[in-house]
Amino acid sequence: MKNTVTPDFKHIGGKLLIWYGKNARDLPFRQTKDPYKIWICEIVFQQTRISQGLGHYTNFTERFPDVKTLAEADENEVLLYWKGLGYYSRAINVHKAAQQIMNDYDGIFPGEYEEILKLKGVGKYTAAAVSSICFNGKIPAVDGNFYRVLSRVFADDFDVSSSRAFNYFSDLAHLILPDNVGDFNQAMMDLGSEVCKPKNPLCGECPLNQDCIAFLTNKIYNFPVKTKKVKAEGLELKYYFVHRNGEFLIQQRKDDFIWKKLFEFPPQISDELLPFIKSVKTVHHKLTHKNLSIEIYNVEVDSEEAWNNFIAENDYMISDYESSHQKSFPKPLENYIGNYHTAYRIL
Ligand code: SF4
Known part of the structure; x- marks a missing residue:
């Protein structure tokens, strides 16, 4: 002192x-x-x-x-x-x-x-x-x-x-x-x-x-004197916005890493759904010590069989635009749902 x-x-x-x-x-x-x-x-x-x-x-x-x-x-x-x-x-x-x-x-x-x-x-x-x-x-x-x-x-x-x-x-x-x-x-x-x-x-x-x-x-x-700068770490994430007739699939995050307990889109899909990928969007988002780069694939499933198979093989919940308001999503995914709804008015 x-x-x-x-x-x-x-x-x-x-x-x-x-x-x-x-x-x-x-x-x-x-x-x-x-x-x-x-x-x-x-x-x-x-x-x-x-x-x-x-x-x-x-x-x-x-x-x-x-x-x-x-x-x-x-x-x-x-x-x-x-x-x-x-x-x-x-x-x-x-x-x-x-x-x-x-x-x-x-x-x-x-x-x-x-x-x-x-x-x-x-x-x-x-x-x-x-x-x-x-x-x-x-x-x-x-x-x-x-x-x-x-x-x-x-x-x-x-x-x-x-x-x-x-x-x-x-x-x-x-x-x-x-x-x-x-x-x-x-x-x-x-x-x-x-x-x-x-x-x-x-x-x-x-x-x-x-x-x-x-x-x-x-x-x-x-003043104040600050010598150390915390460097934000880069992190890449991938999500699949799997939807059909205004409904889309979500799950609640379990891991402790980031966004624990928030809802998210499937992080992977089956080979059967690959042909239904229509586009991909990259979103950048900053957390306190992380710079996220998130690829979100738009998977528009027009086969009822493929949709049912994917749901049966996984534990995803079905949501729509209205009911998504009753759940908490990470900001980039919430924005994606909102933009998609505005652009296509089909959810
Ligand atoms: S305490 Fe802060 S606001 Fe007050 S005189 Fe000092 S530098 Fe200025």
């Missing part, structure tokens, strides 16, 4: 709280201390911008207003209500965690940081956020906002891509932590996304501009 950081910096947390008192964003989950709602909100907004995820958050919590309702829901319905948010493993995890709360905690949301951390899919950031906002816990919810704000305020060149960054910035945050850690965590979230933005931070409006070493020394863009 740099010796520029001294207990004097405690006043920074206080300044942030005063600023938050006047500038907190008026968001629906700010009106509650219900740990269930705060937990869902933290998971929903982990990889989704607030403006994009707000409607989904509201729909999800209206349909599943408490732990019990979520725990008792069918997994496919939970996935359906997660539609549009992506990263579906988060939906599977919140469903499992709700069941965990019913089974291990008699349906009462645990209040201790260590217990919250035991819930499926909950990491240190989410556990700290829920425990501080709802149970007066004293742990900073350190995320990318903390890294950016703290490294600029202290002009600290600790590498945020290092595996030790989380512990390092947690220690740094403790030095400025006020008593009200729940509000402090939310203030850092707002400051990081509204003021101390990665590009063009609004330093003139920032409550910390008289303390921020990077600003005072005109070195804002030197």
